[in-house]
Amino acid sequence: MMQVVRGIAELRQVLAGSDSTGFVPTMGNLHEGHLSLVRAAAARGHPVVASIFVNRLQFAPTEDFDAYPRTFERDCELLRSAGCDLVFAPGERDLYPEPQGYKVHPPSELGDILEGEFRPGFFIGVCTVVLKLFNAVQPRVAVFGKKDYQQLMVIRAMVRQLALPVEIVAGETERATDGLALSSRNGYLSAAEREESVALASVLGELRDAVRAGGGDLPALEQAAAESLRARGWAPDYLTVRRCRDLLAPTAAERAAGEPLVALGAARLGSTRLIDNLEFRV
Numbered sequence: 001m002m003q004v005v006r007g008i009a010e011l012r013q014v015l016a017g018s019d020s021t022g023f024v025p026t027m028g029n030l031h032e033g034h035l036s037l038v039r040a041a042a043a044r045g046h047p048v049v050a051s052i053f054v055n056r057l058q059f060a061p062t063e064d065f066d067a068y069p070r071t072f073e074r075d076c077e078l079l080r081s082a083g084c085d086l087v088f089a090p091g092e093r094d095l096y097p098e099p100q101g102y103k104v105h106p107p108s109e110l111g112d113i114l115e116g117e118f119r120p121g122f123f124i125g126v127c128t129v130v131l132k133l134f135n136a137v138q139p140r141v142a143v144f145g146k147k148d149y150q151q152l153m154v155i156r157a158m159v160r161q162l163a164l165p166v167e168i169v170a171g172e173t174e175r176a177t178d179g180l181a182l183s184s185r186n187g188y189l190s191a192a193e194r195e196e197s198v199a200l201a202s203v204l205g206e207l208r209d210a211v212r213a214g215g216g217d218l219p220a221l222e223q224a225a226a227e228s229l230r231a232r233g234w235a236p237d238y239l240t241v242r243r244c245r246d247l248l249a250p251t252a253a254e255r256a257a258g259e260p261l262v263a264l265g266a267a268r269l270g271s272t273r274l275i276d277n278l279e280f281r282v
């Protein structure tokens with residue numbers, strides 16, 4: 001029987017004595033990508049706790065906090081079917097009973113690039129809520145999807161630098177049959193946009209292939225990738241190839257030596273902002 005808990009005190013009571021909890025933090029509006037994270041948590045920890053909390057702190061005032069789909073009943077059904085034992089679904093006042101003055105600021109070389117450049121403050125909001133959720137749930141293992149590649153890296157670095165007693169596990173990105181990475185924000189797409197949306201993954205694949213083929217300098221290839229999306233009506237924020245280990249640009253020598261790389265992209269299609277990434281080596 002899956003339990004639903006709202007408050008931190010009640011959560012602590014229910015989880016008292018559990019020292020191997022597996023945790024999947026979410027903002028709800030769940031899809032197969034989230035459920036695969038729940039299954040990964042179930043394979044490593046018990047009980048499995050999933051949180052559902054749309055975290056105001058990580059949304060800029062211009063972003064979609066109010067519009068973000070809240071589908072609690074359906075989410076609970078899906079979580080139950082995926083083997084979740086407990087849903088932690090705090091209200092805003094349960095998690096932020098007073099203004100959250102203490103915040104976690106990731107180092108700017110990781111937190112202010114890519115997503116952090118285009119969504120200032122985003123990772124401060126993410127780190128702050130994730131640390132708070134970790135303190136509430138006290139998991140042994142927490143699973144984050146590779147779809148939010150930079151988020152996974154930022155969380156890993158936070159856990160390492162703050163010596164948090166939790167193992168971070170990465171879950172692979174789930175894709176629709178045409179290749180679109182599953183995301184809660186895909187629901188914003190019109191039918192025509194949904195058809196077009198796979199172009200982000202395709203262009204990242206082309207960028208990867210061009211880098212593998214060794215043609216041209218990296219900035220020129222990245223610019224060509226952005227141009228090809230722009231020509232299809234997208235507004236790209238970035239399309240770039242970085243080192244997996246720190247998200248900095250690889251040198252030509254590192255590329256040639258087989259440094260693990262990741263092609264990352266973020267672009268707006270109509271009013272929907274999509275992100276995706278592909279790991280590879282030359």
Ligand code: PAF
Binds near residue numbers: 053058126
């Ligand atoms: O990836 C998400 O859904 C959110 O950023 C997270 C990790 C649940 C924090 O609010």
